[in-house]
Amino acid sequence: MNTILVVDDQPTVVYSLKRLLQMEGYQIITAENGKEAIELAARHKPDLVIMDVRMPGLDGLDALARIKTDQPQTQVIMMTAYSTIDKAIAAMKLGAFDYLAKPFDNKELLSRVRDALKSKELMASTVTFDGIEDDAIERVIGKSPQMLTVYKQVGKVAPTDATVLIKGESGTGKELIARAIFHHSGRAMKPFLAMNCAAIPEYLLESELFGYERGAFTGANFRRIGKFEQCHGGTILLDEIGDMPIGLQAKLLRVLQDGGFERLGGAETIKVDVRIIAATNKNLEEMVKVGTFREDLYYRLNVVCIELPPLRERMEDLDDLTAYFIGRFNKKFTKHIKGITAEGLIRLRNYAWPGNVRELANTLQKAVLFCNCEYLSPDCCESLEAMDDGKCAQVEQAVRQLATLIFTQGCQGRFQEAIRMLEKEMIKKALDLTTGNQVQSARLLGISRNTLRKKLEGENLD
Numbered sequence: 001m002n003t004i005l006v007v008d009d010q011p012t013v014v015y016s017l018k019r020l021l022q023m024e025g026y027q028i029i030t031a032e033n034g035k036e037a038i039e040l041a042a043r044h045k046p047d048l049v050i051m052d053v054r055m056p057g058l059d060g061l062d063a064l065a066r067i068k069t070d071q072p073q074t075q076v077i078m079m080t081a082y083s084t085i086d087k088a089i090a091a092m093k094l095g096a097f098d099y100l101a102k103p104f105d106n107k108e109l110l111s112r113v114r115d116a117l118k119s120k121e122l123m124a125s126t127v128t129f130d131g132i133e134d135d136a137i138e139r140v141i142g143k144s145p146q147m148l149t150v151y152k153q154v155g156k157v158a159p160t161d162a163t164v165l166i167k168g169e170s171g172t173g174k175e176l177i178a179r180a181i182f183h184h185s186g187r188a189m190k191p192f193l194a195m196n197c198a199a200i201p202e203y204l205l206e207s208e209l210f211g212y213e214r215g216a217f218t219g220a221n222f223r224r225i226g227k228f229e230q231c232h233g234g235t236i237l238l239d240e241i242g243d244m245p246i247g248l249q250a251k252l253l254r255v256l257q258d259g260g261f262e263r264l265g266g267a268e269t270i271k272v273d274v275r276i277i278a279a280t281n282k283n284l285e286e287m288v289k290v291g292t293f294r295e296d297l298y299y300r301l302n303v304v305c306i307e308l309p310p311l312r313e314r315m316e317d318l319d320d321l322t323a324y325f326i327g328r329f330n331k332k333f334t335k336h337i338k339g340i341t342a343e344g345l346i347r348l349r350n351y352a353w354p355g356n357v358r359e360l361a362n363t364l365q366k367a368v369l370f371c372n373c374e375y376l377s378p379d380c381c382e383s384l385e386a387m388d389d390g391k392c393a394q395v396e397q398a399v400r401q402l403a404t405l406i407f408t409q410g411c412q413g414r415f416q417e418a419i420r421m422l423e424k425e426m427i428k429k430a431l432d433l434t435t436g437n438q439v440q441s442a443r444l445l446g447i448s449r450n451t452l453r454k455k456l457e458g459e460n461l462d
């Protein structure tokens, strides 16, 4: 359970915050001035402090400075009335995670609280490389030549402030490597924020990243600090950078060039010192060619590029990864699976892992959770060929949309052709994922090798 320290000299504010946060399941301690806050923070090591700026005696900013020096990983959200908003900017410079202008609404508060706790979690979960046996630490596994190259690159680039572009298919460990870079950098004690550019609607992304001024748009009742300002001095991961809208790319380019930008609806240029790590599973070079990604931005991001190999190209790491995940999930579910049978391992090796390490982890998680034998067998890894319900639902929805599209585009008479096209695309994808291996492709598709061969002959797809 996360512990939050609430600090305000007004008992009513403390009371209502305490009630609200307790209802969300947080454990709350309270203080009414800066001095008390410092003492309680040292004693209880809360995950988060929510503190007023203006308090009698030692004020919020002084307390903030002390808390961030003593426990850099404790996140602090400052609260302030509108008239003291410039103090809030000072607070950000002292390392506050965010600030809230009073009065604020509960939904907004809770969302900032969640962001702050998430950021604390990212900073606390140390990532290290293969070798150290400590169960509390997340490790990057793999001794294949491809992974050794990655480690060398991380080692070289982490201590510098260079921008890094991490490329790799889905589930290859891009975020993990980004966090490893952060943990091994001189900024490890400063904030680390991850922003998924694909998960946020375009109109929100700009204000999330750069913030806005009061009155910038309807509903902007207060000035809002964006991620770049929150992250001052730290590291930001721009995940799925390929999904960043072209309009915003120009603004990001400027941050990379001179650290400057304006909040939405603002004239003042803000300067920040933020290290940028970008990640993508898209082919940015292609996107540059067709004009959906700015070439100048691409070169700015691509100072150092780390390419994560797909799992199928480093199958020699499969055994270590399997052992590692069985160990982790044993711990998580208090199970005592001793390992995997030779047949089980062969089964894992014969699969192409289109979802890479993430898919392997999910498969083993299910296997460990549901299995009651000493060693995992091929039967325990049955889920390989069956898609799980969540993914099936997504596919169903996509197919339904496709059917609608076929009818609205006037192609409804071409039933056979549409089915054939889908079939062909699936086969092409399977062959692609298995680099042309027909046995693995057939397994991936859930058809026999003979059926696959016939279809290939029929389609001239060899």
Ligand SMILES: Nc1ncnc2c1ncn2[C@@H]1O[C@H](COP(=O)(O)OP(=O)(O)OP(=O)(O)O)[C@@H](O)[C@H]1O
Residues within 6 Å of the ligand: 139, 140, 141, 142, 168, 169, 170, 171, 172, 173, 174, 175, 176, 177, 281, 357, 358, 361
């Ligand atoms: N080399 C590795 N060693 C140990 N665990 C790994 C490794 N690579 C990936 N993982 C684990 O696999 C999961 C997926 O990794 P991560 O989220 O970093 O992938 P990603 O490339 O960001 O994927 P996506 O493109 O889907 O966002 C995580 O649980 C991560 O800890």
Ligand SMILES: [Mg+2]
Residues within 6 Å of the ligand: 174, 175, 239
């Ligand atoms: Mg990711």
